[in-house]
Amino acid sequence: MKLRRIEIFNFRKLRRARLDLSDNQTLLVGANNSGKTSAMKAMRKFLKDRGGIDTRDVTASNWAAIEQTASAWTHEAEADISPLLVQLPFLDVWLHADTSELHHVAHLIPTLTWTGGLLGVRLRLEPKKNADIKAQYLAAREAAQKLQPGGATANGFALWPRDFREFLDKRLKELFELNAHLLDPTSFTASGAVAPPPLPPLSEGIGPNPFAGLLHIREINAQRGFADAGEGKDDDGEPIHAASRKIASQVQPYFRKHIDPETDPTPNDVKALKAIHDAETTFNARLKEGFADAIKELKNLGYPGGLSNPKLSIATQIKPVDGLDHPAAVQYDVSGDASGVKLPESYNGLGFQNLISMVFQLMRFRDDWMQVGKFKSQVVTPDDRGIEPLQLVLIEEPEAHLHVQVQQVFMARAHKVLRNHEDLEKEDSAFTTQLVVSTHSGHIAHAAAFDELRYFKRELPGHGVVPTASVANMTGLFGEDDHTRRFVTRYLRSTHFDLFFADAIIVIEGAAERILLPHLIQHHYPDLAAAYLSFLELGGSHAHRMRPLIEALEVPTLIITDLDAVTEIQKGNKQKGNKVVKQSAQPCYGAAQTTANHALRSWLPRLADIDTLLAPALKALCHKAPGRPIVVAYQTPQGVTQGAQTQLVTPSTFEDALTLANRESVKDAAEAELACRMTRAFAISINEEPTPEALASALFKRLEKYPEKAAFALDLLCIDDIKALRAPPYIDTGLTWLSRRLKGGGGAKWWM
Numbered sequence: 041m042k043l044r045r046i047e048i049f050n051f052r053k054l055r056r057a058r059l060d061l062s063d064n065q066t067l068l069v070g071a072n073n074s075g076k077t078s079a080m081k082a083m084r085k086f087l088k089d090r091g092g093i094d095t096r097d098v099t100a101s102n103w104a105a106i107e108q109t110a111s112a113w114t115h116e117a118e119a120d121i122s123p124l125l126v127q128l129p130f131l132d133v134w135l136h137a138d139t140s141e142l143h144h145v146a147h148l149i150p151t152l153t154w155t156g157g158l159l160g161v162r163l164r165l166e167p168k169k170n171a172d173i174k175a176q177y178l179a180a181r182e183a184a185q186k187l188q189p190g191g192a193t194a195n196g197f198a199l200w201p202r203d204f205r206e207f208l209d210k211r212l213k214e215l216f217e218l219n220a221h222l223l224d225p226t227s228f229t230a231s232g233a234v235a236p237p238p239l240p241p242l243s244e245g246i247g248p249n250p251f252a253g254l255l256h257i258r259e260i261n262a263q264r265g266f267a268d269a270g271e272g273k274d275d276d277g278e279p280i281h282a283a284s285r286k287i288a289s290q291v292q293p294y295f296r297k298h299i300d301p302e303t304d305p306t307p308n309d310v311k312a313l314k315a316i317h318d319a320e321t322t323f324n325a326r327l328k329e330g331f332a333d334a335i336k337e338l339k340n341l342g343y344p345g346g347l348s349n350p351k352l353s354i355a356t357q358i359k360p361v362d363g364l365d366h367p368a369a370v371q372y373d374v375s376g377d378a379s380g381v382k383l384p385e386s387y388n389g390l391g392f393q394n395l396i397s398m399v400f401q402l403m404r405f406r407d408d409w410m411q412v413g414k415f416k417s418q419v420v421t422p423d424d425r426g427i428e429p430l431q432l433v434l435i436e437e438p439e440a441h442l443h444v445q446v447q448q449v450f451m452a453r454a455h456k457v458l459r460n461h462e463d464l465e466k467e468d469s470a471f472t473t474q475l476v477v478s479t480h481s482g483h484i485a486h487a488a489a490f491d492e493l494r495y496f497k498r499e500l501p502g503h504g505v506v507p508t509a510s511v512a513n514m515t516g517l518f519g520e521d522d523h524t525r526r527f528v529t530r531y532l533r534s535t536h537f538d539l540f541f542a543d544a545i546i547v548i549e550g551a552a553e554r555i556l557l558p559h560l561i562q563h564h565y566p567d568l569a570a571a572y573l574s575f576l577e578l579g580g581s582h583a584h585r586m587r588p589l590i591e592a593l594e595v596p597t598l599i600i601t602d603l604d605a606v607t608e609i610q611k612g613n614k615q616k617g618n619k620v621v622k623q624s625a626q627p628c629y630g631a632a633q634t635t636a637n638h639a640l641r642s643w644l645p646r647l648a649d650i651d652t653l654l655a656p657a658l659k660a661l662c663h664k665a666p667g668r669p670i671v672v673a674y675q676t677p678q679g680v681t682q683g684a685q686t687q688l689v690t691p692s693t694f695e696d697a698l699t700l701a702n703r704e705s706v707k708d709a710a711e712a713e714l715a716c717r718m719t720r721a722f723a724i725s726i727n728e729e730p731t732p733e734a735l736a737s738a739l740f741k742r743l744e745k746y747p748e749k750a751a752f753a754l755d756l757l758c759i760d761d762i763k764a765l766r767a768p769p770y771i772d773t774g775l776t777w778l779s780r781r782l783k784g785g786g787g788a789k790w791w792m
Contacts, residue, residue, distance in 0.1 A: 041141050041254075041429045042472050044158065045134040045228075049236055050127060052078035055099045055508045056234040060515065062492045065455045065475040069485050069540040070496030071572065071595075075509030076478040079496070080261075080436045083476070086131040086163045087432070088257040090218055090248050093129055093165060095208050101506040102127040103205055110177060110204035119174035121167060128216075130164030132236060133251075134228060135430075141470075144254050144429050147246060150222045160223030161250050162239065171215045177207050219245035234510070256428040258405040260398060262437040294404050298413035301360055312360070320358045327354050394441040395450055402457045405433055406473075410461050431473045433458060439481040451477070451487035482537035490529045491515045495540055497594050512592045524585050531578075542574035544778055545590065545597040547583050552753035553600060553694050556765070560775075563763045567779045583639040591668060596781045598774045599672040602693050603627050604637040605650050626740040627675060627690040629654050637674070644672045654690065669781055673774030680732035689736040695749055696739040697768035698756075699726070705765050709755040716751035718742065 043061045048054045053075040059066075068076045085092050098106075109123045137145045139156040148159045167173055184199035185191070192198035201207035208215075227237030301309030331354045407413070409431050435454070439447050458473045459465060479485060485493060495512040518525035532539075539545050548554055554577050561568045578586065583599060590597050605627040610618045625633055633650035635641060641648050645663035654676060664671045677688040680700050691697035695718075699706050703726045709715060710723030725738040756765060767775060 041135060041137045041144065043133065043135050043430065043432065043474055045132075046083065047132040047134075047234060047236070048079060048082045049130050049132070050099045050102055051082040051097055051129040051131070052099060053507070053509045054078045054082065055101065056236075057496075057509065057511045058234045058513075059494060059511055060513050061474055061476070062489075062515075063474070065477065065488065065492055067485055067488045067493050068476065068478040068496060069480075069493055069537075070509075071498065071541050071543055072480070074496040074498045075511075076496050077262075077436070078509070079511075080434055080476075080478050082129070082131060083432075083434060084259060086129075086218070087133070087251065087255065088259060088434075091213075093216075093218075094212055095205055097129055098127070099129075099506070099508065101508065107204050113174045113178060115175075115178060121173065124173075125164065125166065128165045130162055130236070132223065133161045133163070134223075135159055135161075141429060148222060148250060150224060150240070154225070158225040158228050160225060160228060160237075162221045162223055162236075163218055163248075163250075164221070165216045166219045166245070167215060168217050173215050176211065176215070177201070177204060180207055218248040220247060220250040221245050253426075254428055254430060256409045256431040257434070258408070258431070259434040260401055260436065260438070262440045294400075294407075295360075298407060316358050316360065320356060323358075324355045327356065392446070394443075395446045398435075398438065398441055398450060399453070399457055402433070402454060403460075405431070406458050406461055406464075410463060410471075412461075427471065429471055431458070431471070433473065433475045435475065435477045437479055437481075438477065439479060439484060444481075444483055447481055447483040448487040451484045480541055482541065485537040485540055486533060490525075490532070493540065495593055512594075514589075514592070517588050517592055519588075524588070527582070527585050528589055539574040539576065539593070539595070541572065542595060543571040544568070544782055545574050545576060545593075545595050546778070547576045547578055547586070547590075547597065547599040547601070549579055549600065549602055549694060550577060551750040553577075555750065555753040556698070556756060557600075557771075559757070559762055560765060560767045560771075564766065565775050565779050567783055568775060571782050581636075581638045584643040587643050590670065591665075594669065596669040596778055597671075598778045599639060599644065599670070600694075600771055600774060601637055601639050601672060601674050603650070603653065603675045603690070604635050604640075605633045605692065606636045607631060607633050624692075624744070626692055626737060627654065629677075629690070639672065640674065644670065671774060671777055673770045675768075676770050678769045680735065682732040682735050683730050685731050687732040689732050691736060691768070692740050693743060693749075694768070694771075695752055696722075696736065696743060697770065698765075699739060700732075700736065701768045702756075702765050705756060705759050705761075708759045712755060712758050715755050716746070716748045718746035718748040718752045719755040721746050722752070 042063060045061065046059045048057045048059065053073075057075065057079065059068075059079060068079060070076055081097075085097070106124060106127045109127075113119050135145075136158055137156065142149075145159055148161060150159075180201050184201065188199050192202070200210070221239050221243045223237055224240060301312045305313065335354075409427065411427060438450055442450055454477070455473065455475050458475060463469060464471055464473065477484070491514055493514040495514065496509050497512055499508050499510055518528070546557065548557065554575055557575070561573070576583075576586065583601060605625050606622040607625040608620050609623050611621050622634075622636065624636075625631070627633065627650060629651055631650070634648045635650060635653060640646075640653065644665055645653075647653050653674070675691045675693070675697050677690045678697070678700060679686060680689050689700065691700055699722050706719065707723045707726055710719045721742040722739060725735055725742060729735040729738050756762075759765070766772070
């Protein structure tokens with residue numbers, strides 16, 4: 041049995057979100073405020089807590105429709121509640137079960153024709169029985185109007201309830217409850233738009249907890265130190281605070297559930313309890329002897345004494361769990377030899393403490409589920425259904441607990457720890473464990489398989505609409521193209537996964553752009569400097585391989601690439617025959633050149649002819665992807681003044697384009713003692729060439745002779761005034777677009 045899909049509707053940022061679950065573990069990734077926390081909270085409130093939903097959980101953009109429904113209610117007409125229920129939070133759960141598991145899911149089967157496969161359940165907020173929402177709301181409004189006939193005062197004061205939302209702020213939990221409805225398995229769609237399937241006619245619901253005896257849910261929340269209202273206890277009913285991250289705070293709950301010798305004692309437990317009793321008797325005798333003089337002195341004062349006052353005595357009562365209630369209950373042996381030097385847990389590194397603590401929590405979850413030790417005797421009830429066949433573990437932002445060095449270790453081991461039990465390790469085990477982790481950490485994402493990632497993407501709102509989010513499934517993103525999938529997966533593993541958490545992506549050609557672009561952005565594009573940018577260093581021949589991923593993420597993306605102009609030339613002789621080959625050339629309009637850049641040819645703008653790429657109507661703009669926030673910027677003609685002439689020249693790479701826009705900075709960099717040959721050669725060309733066209737030609741030739749691009753970029757970092765360095769025009773156009781895009785510039789010309 042496995043959970044296949046959870047669809048979330050009208051909950052916080054997730055108005056309509058589909059979360060397909062992997063067989064073992066699923067990672068929720070995405071930029072800040074993209075809806076990952078909303079998803080974790082929805083699963084907690086619907087599946088684990090089975091309640092606790094309040095007005096703050098309703099998607100903000102839904103309130104206009106909710107208020108419109110409530111404002112149409114009158115005493116005379118019968119209220120239709122169905123439009124209201126459509127706007128309130130609900131959750132669809134799809135699971136897969138075999139016919140051999142019929143005894144677990146019999147109450148979820150919608151028809152007698154079911155022969156195994158998908159089962160769907162909707163959990164939604166509904167009015168409680170006998171709760172007349174319309175009558176209570178109208179009565180509250182009328183009472184407020186009687187006390188304040190004129191409505192709100194000039195300064196905005198008004199009696200409760202000013203609107204239906206304010207009414208529900210107080211009455212939602214009193215008037216509404218969760219109820220589950222069965223869904224028709226034939227309404228399940230493998231892909232396509234996220235839309236809730238209709239409920240069968242006359243569906244009455246099966247109660248708030250359809251997964252009792254079926255689903256065992258445990259959770260490790262983020263514990264940021266700023267707990268949400270009403271979320272202050274863990275799964276054992278203990279308050280959540282910083283100390284609960286330590287293993288010492290978890291030992292006692294584990295001891296009480298699985299080990300406590302006072303619960304159903306075994307022969308070995310009897311020996312331990314007898315030893316404790318003997319120690320208690322001996323200690324009490326010593327206490328009596330030690331406090332004898334003090335108690336005698338108190339008696340001389342006349343208290344306590346007499347027939348009406350009890351006599352004072354001092355004794356201890358030793359409980360097995362008391363021996364674990366101190367800071368040094370957990371210790372680490374640091375001796376490395378037979379000397380046995382031990383230190384309390386707090387003396388160990390914080391990252392290591394938290395790693396061990398979280399792994400121990402996972403062990404507790406597993407052993408509680410499997411009813412290890414004495415736990416079973418504590419949970420058996422007359423209607424006990426045995427161990428649930430499915431365990432769902434939710435972990436929110438484990439990086440909040442762990443140092444970078446141990447994040448990947450934890451993620452690689454978490455699911456294995458949850459399965460480390462003899463009944464779980466079998467291939468034909470009847471028990472399933474599924475782990476869902478939300479994270480902002482590229483290190484944790486790096487430890488997971490690419491197909492296990494679920495990307496939460498922010499949907500930019502239209503005018504006056506509250507922003508929401510949707511989910512992109514990385515499974516099957518590249519279709520049957522195994523070569524591209526293999527390249528992207530290996531590239532991300534060899535570099536970073538931070539593009540899944542970025543506000544924007546900048547695809548660049550090579551090391552020189554990677555070195556200098558952050559400085560250009562920091563000093564001249566303040567809006568971009570404040571954003572979380574992910575730089576992907578990809579040559580023009582490979583950038584197009586990232587197309588499926590970048591288009592699926594729908595993050596504003598700027599592709600900065602080279603024009604890579606080539607021309608055809610004849611090579612050979614009479615004996616061997618002539619052969620046409622392509623040779624790199626300085627970009628020139630009207631020279632029958634084409635581009636060798638695969639990204640320009642096959643992705644954006646899907647043009648090969650240099651004349652078309654440099655056409656006057658296009659030279660001032662980036663090429664944009666239709667309907668997507670993606671643009672490409674490449675070298676275009678730029679005005680250059682050299683000597684007494686000003687001309688439009690087209691550079692061939694980032695380095696000569698940067699030089700043409702920053703000649704004085706390049707000459708400054710060339711004066712350094714350790715300046716590379718390329719920097720010195722560029723400076724010589726700037727000083728010697730008489731015209732812009734001659735300068736561009738000289739730079740192109742020196743680029744081929746001295747291909748020291750990274751060293752050239754490093755030389756520019758050494759100039760006196762780094763702020764004087766400006767982006768070449770084509771990059772400035774792209775960065776300006778990206779800056780406007782992140783600022784929310786909408787309208788028909790957002791790409792300008």
